[in-house]
Amino acid sequence: MNQDISIGIDIGGTKIAAGLVTxxxxxxxxxxVPTATDGKEHIIFQLQQLIQSLLGEAKKIGFRTxxxxxxxxxxxxxxxxxxxxxxxxNIKDWNDIPLKKEIQQAFAxxxxxxxxxxxxxxxxxxxxxxxxxxxxxxxxLGTGIGGAVIQEGKLLHGEWGGAAELGHMSVDRNxxxxxxxxxxxxxxxxxxxxxxxxxxxxxxxxxxxxxGPIETITxxxxxxxxxxxxxxxKSLLDEAIDALxxxxxxxxxxFNPSLLVFGGGIIDQxxxxxxxxxxxxxxxxxxxxxxxxxxxxxxxxxxxGVIGAGYQSFLYRENVxxxxxxxxx
Amino acid sequence: MNQDISIGIDIGGTKIAAGLVTxxxxxxxxxxVPTATDGKEHIIFQLQQLIQSLLGEAKKIGFRTxxxxxxxxxxxxxxxxxxxxxxxxNIKDWNDIPLKKEIQQAFAxxxxxxxxxxxxxxxxxxxxxxxxxxxxxxxxLGTGIGGAVIQEGKLLHGEWGGAAELGHMSVDRNxxxxxxxxxxxxxxxxxxxxxxxxxxxxxxxxxxxxxGPIETITxxxxxxxxxxxxxxxKSLLDEAIDALxxxxxxxxxxFNPSLLVFGGGIIDQxxxxxxxxxxxxxxxxxxxxxxxxxxxxxxxxxxxGVIGAGYQSFLYRENVxxxxxxxxx
Numbered sequence: 001m002n003q004d005i006s007i008g009i010d011i012g013g014t015k016i017a018a019g020l021v022t023x024x025x026x027x028x029x030x031x032x033v034p035t036a037t038d039g040k041e042h043i044i045f046q047l048q049q050l051i052q053s054l055l056g057e058a059k060k061i062g063f064r065t066x067x068x069x070x071x072x073x074x075x076x077x078x079x080x081x082x083x084x085x086x087x088x089x090n091i092k093d094w095n096d097i098p099l100k101k102e103i104q105q106a107f108a109x110x111x112x113x114x115x116x117x118x119x120x121x122x123x124x125x126x127x128x129x130x131x132x133x134x135x136x137x138x139x140x141l142g143t144g145i146g147g148a149v150i151q152e153g154k155l156l157h158g159e160w161g162g163a164a165e166l167g168h169m170s171v172d173r174n175x176x177x178x179x180x181x182x183x184x185x186x187x188x189x190x191x192x193x194x195x196x197x198x199x200x201x202x203x204x205x206x207x208x209x210x211x212g213p214i215e216t217i218t219x220x221x222x223x224x225x226x227x228x229x230x231x232x233x234k235s236l237l238d239e240a241i242d243a244l245x246x247x248x249x250x251x252x253x254x255f256n257p258s259l260l261v262f263g264g265g266i267i268d269q270x271x272x273x274x275x276x277x278x279x280x281x282x283x284x285x286x287x288x289x290x291x292x293x294x295x296x297x298x299x300x301x302x303x304x305g306v307i308g309a310g311y312q313s314f315l316y317r318e319n320v321x322x323x324x325x326x327x328x329x
Numbered sequence: 330m331n332q333d334i335s336i337g338i339d340i341g342g343t344k345i346a347a348g349l350v351t352x353x354x355x356x357x358x359x360x361x362v363p364t365a366t367d368g369k370e371h372i373i374f375q376l377q378q379l380i381q382s383l384l385g386e387a388k389k390i391g392f393r394t395x396x397x398x399x400x401x402x403x404x405x406x407x408x409x410x411x412x413x414x415x416x417x418x419n420i421k422d423w424n425d426i427p428l429k430k431e432i433q434q435a436f437a438x439x440x441x442x443x444x445x446x447x448x449x450x451x452x453x454x455x456x457x458x459x460x461x462x463x464x465x466x467x468x469x470l471g472t473g474i475g476g477a478v479i480q481e482g483k484l485l486h487g488e489w490g491g492a493a494e495l496g497h498m499s500v501d502r503n504x505x506x507x508x509x510x511x512x513x514x515x516x517x518x519x520x521x522x523x524x525x526x527x528x529x530x531x532x533x534x535x536x537x538x539x540x541g542p543i544e545t546i547t548x549x550x551x552x553x554x555x556x557x558x559x560x561x562x563k564s565l566l567d568e569a570i571d572a573l574x575x576x577x578x579x580x581x582x583x584f585n586p587s588l589l590v591f592g593g594g595i596i597d598q599x600x601x602x603x604x605x606x607x608x609x610x611x612x613x614x615x616x617x618x619x620x621x622x623x624x625x626x627x628x629x630x631x632x633x634g635v636i637g638a639g640y641q642s643f644l645y646r647e648n649v650x651x652x653x654x655x656x657x658x
Contacts (some may be wrong), residue, residue: 044483160621181613184575250499254478254583317454
């Protein structure tokens with residue numbers, strides 16, 4: 001078979017998904033395993049097993065060559081050197097791992113590692129909601145808030161790959177504390193965790209509002225209460241969306257995108273948030289900038305991680321030889 | 330003479346400076362005129378006169394060819410098409426001007442137009458404080474606050490050139506109103522205008538603090554009072570610098586630069602602000618990002634505008650033929 005194929009791997013807090021990805025974004029074969037919880041060596045072993053298995057499967061289907069292995073994972077990723085610098089609290093021990101080197105040595109294939117939101121942005125950019133746009137910003141609203149930026153058709157990585165941490169943009173230096181140590185981050189207001197935390201604080205201060213157990217409240221509860229017309233939940237979500245609107249204006253001022261793409265679990269469930277932000281943004285900020293932006297919902301769901309991760313092998317092939325060569329030395 | 334030369338023009342609110350710029354950043358000849366206050370046609374006429382005069386001077390010195398004309402001006406500039414979209418309140422009527430086309434038709438030379446802070450960033454990047462750095466963010470603190478971003482060695486322009494409006498990043502959605510219509514912008518806290526406005530408000534609320542005329546207070550007064558130990562002035566500047574620290578962390582999270590360069594009139598006068606911001610930033614935000622940034626003071630003074638504007642002709646020469654050709658049609 002002449003068609004190019006790549007291995008795409010999406011490393012998440014609960015599961016690792018790995019698939020054979022075509023340049024058109026089809027996932028021909030996929031395996032999913034629960035993420036090991038007993039240390040990085042075990043996760044790396046899982047990755048090796050998955051890759052071995054997928055290489056066998058590719059051969060069975062009839063692909064003579066796999067172009068490369070692309071990985072997406074949460075955390076601050078040193079894209080240039082393929083190192084997981086500081087991971088996420090959701091994956092135990094996921095820090096300071098020269099992942100590219102480890103995998104490249106084991107399989108003698110080009111390997112690319114990037115942040116999970118960056119690879120989703122690749123999928124959306126080449127195959128999804130942002131196809132045809134050169135300057136795009138992505139925000140994913142889920143447990144946390146992630147960001148990715150495409151500038152002149154390329155992912156914006158910054159000095160080592162840590163750019164576009166847009167969930168940790170503060171829109172209120174006197175605002176709520178964020179898990180990252182900073183204050184007033186978008187993530188502290190409008191992520192699943194942020195919405196739940198804000199509600200817990202509200203109810204601790206105003207116990208008359210709710211007589212159930214407070215500590216187990218989730219963002220899902222808050223959205224449901226708002227839907228039922230409960231004023232304290234509606235006003236909390238209004239606050240969260242207002243923070244998102246300010247964050248969005250900051251993002252527009254910083255990057256002058258022509259398109260903003262919103263995705264993630266919260267947007268999948270509540271896509272009305274997108275026009276709500278859009279309406280607020282129109283009345284804030286610098287007119288020439290805020291009025292030249294379109295808003296869209298992510299086209300891909302859960303599979304974007306595997307597709308985008310795998311897509312790296314097609315995008316970055318040109319640089320691979322040089323990169324590979326440096327590992328021989 | 331074989332050396333390349335370019336015409337660099339810096340259009341400001343009070344004066345237009347134009348010079349013959351070498352690739353090494355020397356300004357061989359310079360003319361300065363007060364900016365016309367009676368409409369855009371008059372400014373364009375001034376530009377034509379200056380260019381005519383500089384072309385004559387270049388010939389006298391012995392340059393057979395001028396490589397191009399580079400212009401830097403305040404406002405939102407459509408870099409791709411060379412249009413001044415929305416200018417600054419400091420230059421009357423400076424909106425919707427197809428400046429590139431006007432100048433190119435008059436002189437049959439390649440013309441580049443960019444935001445004034447962007448061209449200063451070019452000068453600093455190729456010849457000044459940021460030489461050798463590929464990922465840099467520039468902040469100029471003066472009457473307003475301007476920003477520019479270098480990513481992978483290139484100016485970040487966004488979709489049409491409006492990116493890096495970093496003075497209009499909000500760090501408090503409940504903060505002071507900004508001239509741009511937005512709230513809590515860095516410019517509203519820490520620009521010359523912002524510092525003066527904040528002080529006027531403070532004194533209107535607390536008339537016992539000061540018995541002189543309030544409306545003529547400038548940022549210079551505030552810095553002097555702080556220097557004299559006046560608590561209300563010190564606390565106002567502390568607030569302004571804190572806002573700058575939050576803005577800087579947002580910028581680091583967004584762009585992952587390896588260097589931040591601060592310049593402009595306020596920094597020229599009070600360069601202690603740089604280490605003060607640096608100390609605050611260290612204790613905020615995501616460790617791997619905030620700890621991988623250096624801080625520096627701009628190397629160039631007033632002449633950076635002319636040098637950087639002119640430098641565009643050397644940088645962008647490759648694209649010029651294509652651009653020029655499209656104007657023939």
